[in-house]
Amino acid sequence: IDKVGDPFPEATFQACKNADAVLFSAVGDPKFDNDPTAKVRPEQGLLAMRKKLGLFANIRPVQTFKCLVHKSPLRAELVENADFICIRELTGGMYFGEKYQDNDKAYDTNMYTRPEIERILKVAFEYAMKRRKHLTVVDKANVLASSRLWRQIAQEMAPQYPEVTTDYMFVDNAAMKMLQDPCFFDVMVTENTFGDILTDEGSVISGSMGLLPSASTGESTPVFEPIHGSWPQAKGLNIANPLAQILSVAMLFEYFDLKEEGTLIREAVDASLDE
Structure with a gap:
């Protein structure tokens, strides 16, 4: 932004488009977070990259490491076997819908189309088929029209995957269930x-x-990236944690079916944590 005034300039887009994969680090800057009048923000570059590259599915594994179970704020017996995947639709909904703001009124539009929902659900069902064959569709269908369309389409698609147990959960309930019983997912x-x-x-x-x-x-x-944002305060202090970035490389290798390389990285991370 400081150099060209754009968080995702055309040259960067072309470089990403022509690559086999992108390894992304983190985005964000407190000077923008603390300025509500800023018209250009670092996070806009991330949204633009997702939109221009058509990155509609965000895959986030959630798991515990045995040697770090005691670091979780939840009881060890609740989390020690937690191992699930969150699949988030990335290019629709409120973040990309019509927006308006003045001094007295503001709104964001949460719109989804059938093709957008079908393609992300297909990804989710296919992941479930490769794992324990249990898919939870999270929505707010008791309140939101967009969520009712999500649930309708999920119910239409579920018979195509008879081996998968599909259940439906309101988002507020899912937020509680994730803390009360993460091994459910x-x-x-x-x-x-x-x-x-x-x-x-x-x-x-x-x-x-x-x-x-x-x-x-x-x-x-x-695109492969850690789920955390930037932490400028750690600059030069040798305290930043690189493991999420390193494990993103493992996911990158596995995406290209380089499973041995991915496994070696994961084993190295486990060994480092055990020390």
Whole structure:
């Protein structure tokens, strides 16, 4: 932004589009967070990258590391076997809908189309098929029209995956269930805004946002990144935690079916934590 006035200039987009994958670090700057009048923000670059690359599916594994179970704010017996995936729709909903703001009124539009919902649900069902065959669709169908369409389409698609147990949960209930019984979940899928909140909540199960990687996939170049934001205060202090970034590389290798390389990285991380 400081150099060219744009958090995601065209040259960066072209470089991303022409790559096999993007390894992303973190975005954010307190000077923008504390300025509500700022028209250009770092996070706009991340949203633009997702939109232009067609990255509609954000895949976030949530798991615990045995040697760090005591770091979780939840009781060890609740979290020690937690292992689930949050799949968040990335390019629709309120973050990309019509917006308006003046001094007296503001609104954001939470709109989804059938194709947007079908494609993310397909990703979720396919992940469930590869795991424990349990999919939880998270919505707010008792209040929101957009959520009712999500649930309707999920119910239409579920018979195509008869081996998968599909259940439905309101987002407020899911937020509680994630803390009360995280081992209940296998694969969770939800819309953009709910997913943004729930995936950060899920990170506390492991004890630190600095441990969890993510992948964003879709129509073009996949992006791999840690789920945490930037932490400028750590600059030069040698205290920043690189493990989520390193595990993002493991996800990158696994995406390209380089499973041995991905496993070696995970084993190295486990060995480092055990020390």
